[in-house]
Amino acid sequence: AQSVTQPDIHITVSEGASLELRCNYSYGATPYLFWYVQSPGQGLQLLLKYFSGDTLVQGIKGFEAEFKRSQSSFNLRKPSVHWSDAAEYFCAVGAGDSNYQLIWGAGTKLIIKP
Amino acid sequence: EPEVTQTPSHQVTQMGQEVILRCVPISNHLYFYWYRQILGQKVEFLVSFYNNEISEKSEIFDDQFSVERPDGSNFTLKIRSTKLEDSAMYFCASSLQGAIYEQYFGPGTRLTVT
Numbered sequence: 123a124q125s126v127t128q129p130d131i132h133i134t135v136s137e138g139a140s141l142e143l144r145c146n147y148s149y150g151a152t153p154y155l156f157w158y159v160q161s162p163g164q165g166l167q168l169l170l171k172y173f174s175g176d177t178l179v180q181g182i183k184g185f186e187a188e189f190k191r192s193q194s195s196f197n198l199r200k201p202s203v204h205w206s207d208a209a210e211y212f213c214a215v216g217a218g219d220s221n222y223q224l225i226w227g228a229g230t231k232l233i234i235k236p
Numbered sequence: 237e238p239e240v241t242q243t244p245s246h247q248v249t250q251m252g253q254e255v256i257l258r259c260v261p262i263s264n265h266l267y268f269y270w271y272r273q274i275l276g277q278k279v280e281f282l283v284s285f286y287n288n289e290i291s292e293k294s295e296i297f298d299d300q301f302s303v304e305r306p307d308g309s310n311f312t313l314k315i316r317s318t319k320l321e322d323s324a325m326y327f328c329a330s331s332l333q334g335a336i337y338e339q340y341f342g343p344g345t346r347l348t349v350t
Contacts, residue, residue: 154337165240165343166279166327173337212279216337222267222292223281224339 124149126215128227135203136235143198143230145213154216155196156224157187161209169211172196183207208234238262240342242328248348249318257313257345259328267336268311269329270303272296273344279327285311318349 125148135141147153155172170181177189187198196213213227241260249255261268270282284291285303302314311330315322325346329339 156337158341163343165242166329166341168338168340171338214279222269222284222336223294224271224279224337225281226279228278 124153124215124225126213126225126227128211128213128230130230131228132231132233134233134235137205138202141198141200141203141207141232143211143213143232145196145198145227146194147196147213147215148194149215152191155187155189156214156216157181157185157196157198158212158214159183159209160212160229166212169198203232203234205234205236208232240328240330240340242326242342242345244345245343246346246348248350251320251349252317255315255318255347257315257326257328257347259311259313259342260309261311261328261330262340263309264332265330265340266333267291267331267339268303268305269331269339270313271327271329271341272324273327274321274324282313282326315347318347320349323347323349 127146129144157169158166159169160166169185170179172179172189180186185200189196210229210231212229214224243258268285271279273279281294283293283297300316304312325344327344328342331339
């Protein structure tokens, strides 16, 4: 069965510092991979996605993520965080075939220090 | 930018009562989904819906749950007889045909069962 692991429950980063949020997945083939962000009181917003091709994908709000098949990882990065990036970040996997559901990680809460 | 909307934002109900959560997907999307997130837990897939029928459902989606597209714009989730454990945030999502994993989410309905 597919699964997604986000090993960090929360991460604290100083404003202006770089960020990397970890995501590992378990799936036999190449999955469809996603990062979503949930700001307090808001819904889930798609940051970026990977389906195939270039393993480094760019998303909104200055985020990028890199798919590494050998490590079964899809880590999210941002070179310089802003206070407005404080939110919860979710990695998700779409499994292919006729399976339309997304499988979700537990989320990583990002805290920004001034 | 088109968005998925959900009403109400917060619903409080007594155990055993029926609730209907409403969603208006993005107008040209053809696939619709419900997910839930119990406080402090992962987002969980409930059901996907296409062409006026359920495409897939999880084991959570038992006989107490039903979905309907009563007209050309609304998509509803009904819980027939609510239980305490149904308390959660319920998210509706929609996607274009051919991009079924690029799901766009609404802001959610927080359901509290007392």
